[in-house]
Amino acid sequence: MKQGIGIIDSGVGGLTVAKEVLRQLPREAIYYFGDTARCPYGPRPAEEVRIFSWQMIEFLLKENIKALMIGCNTAAAVVLQEVSEQLDIPVIGVIEPGARTAIKETKTGQVAVIGTDGTIRSEAYAQALKKLNPQIQVTSLACPTLVPLVESGKLHDREGLEIVRGALQPLANETFDTLILGCTHYPLIAHFIQEVVGNGVKLISSAEEAARELSAVLSFRRMLANGGDTVNPDHRFFASGNSELFMSIAEEWLHIKVEAHQAILEKKGK
Numbered sequence: 001m002k003q004g005i006g007i008i009d010s011g012v013g014g015l016t017v018a019k020e021v022l023r024q025l026p027r028e029a030i031y032y033f034g035d036t037a038r039c040p041y042g043p044r045p046a047e048e049v050r051i052f053s054w055q056m057i058e059f060l061l062k063e064n065i066k067a068l069m070i071g072c073n074t075a076a077a078v079v080l081q082e083v084s085e086q087l088d089i090p091v092i093g094v095i096e097p098g099a100r101t102a103i104k105e106t107k108t109g110q111v112a113v114i115g116t117d118g119t120i121r122s123e124a125y126a127q128a129l130k131k132l133n134p135q136i137q138v139t140s141l142a143c144p145t146l147v148p149l150v151e152s153g154k155l156h157d158r159e160g161l162e163i164v165r166g167a168l169q170p171l172a173n174e175t176f177d178t179l180i181l182g183c184t185h186y187p188l189i190a191h192f193i194q195e196v197v198g199n200g201v202k203l204i205s206s207a208e209e210a211a212r213e214l215s216a217v218l219s220f221r222r223m224l225a226n227g228g229d230t231v232n233p234d235h236r237f238f239a240s241g242n243s244e245l246f247m248s249i250a251e252e253w254l255h256i257k258v259e260a261h262q263a264i265l266e267k268k269g270k
Contacts (some may be wrong), residue, residue: 002029004065005031005068006033006057006065006069007021007030007031007069008034008056008068008072009032009033009184010041010052010074011039011147011246012151012185012246012249014184016185017071017184020210024211025218027224027226027233029225030233031065031235034240034241036239037240038240042183043117044118049074049118050079053070054079054083057087059263063236067092068090069091070091070093071094071184071210072184074115078118090221092217093210094184095206097209098125098128098180099128099131099132099206100132102180103132105178106177111129111139112140112141112176113129114142114167114183115180119142120142139174143167147183149164150186150189151185153248155249155252164189164192164193165196168196176201177201177202179197179204181193182206184205188253235256237259237261238260238261239260240264246260
């Protein structure tokens, strides 16, 4: 039975990670779970995020995954270390790859981070950035209105631009040349974010670096799909909420035919 790359997210945001995996590792099958019924995770207590994350992980483990990507920044900030220690498969988060890219791209040493309440409260990005470069100046901002905007599917409405403008208003008087999109939902509205912050600011999506890290880990462990595997593998998509809305967003973003299954999570967790 072919093994896939598991990706979990609070909703559709992890599709930005899935898109990079599809681009960089086209022979790999993706098994994606979006917890759309309980999104967003950002305002939730850490223990609740932990329980929900384990429920998704346990679901995908039954689907025979060979690696796990925690596509949700909020979940990664809470459970990445614990999950890495407990699973015997590679586990990749999105925070450290994003921080490394920001350090590489900034010219001024001034980096801003936007994310959910939970991610910003955890200070995961600020700590990762400071660990790499203690001199880096970090400005963090929670943007709780942005995930609901993305989950609504209004990715091109002018109303969406105004929501983004309002969310980013506190950054108007801050100085930075690099902005980390500290939530995997945000690249889906990167066009709005870029318009608000201006073209002089480099936007960092950790999805590309996370997929590159996955590729390196699988290659090192000799776990990559081999040349005999099809270039069009059998991807599997699951959503705990409205599968039709999930499917429409996924097809628009991934540019592939997506059949999403509504899945009921077992009410348990570690």
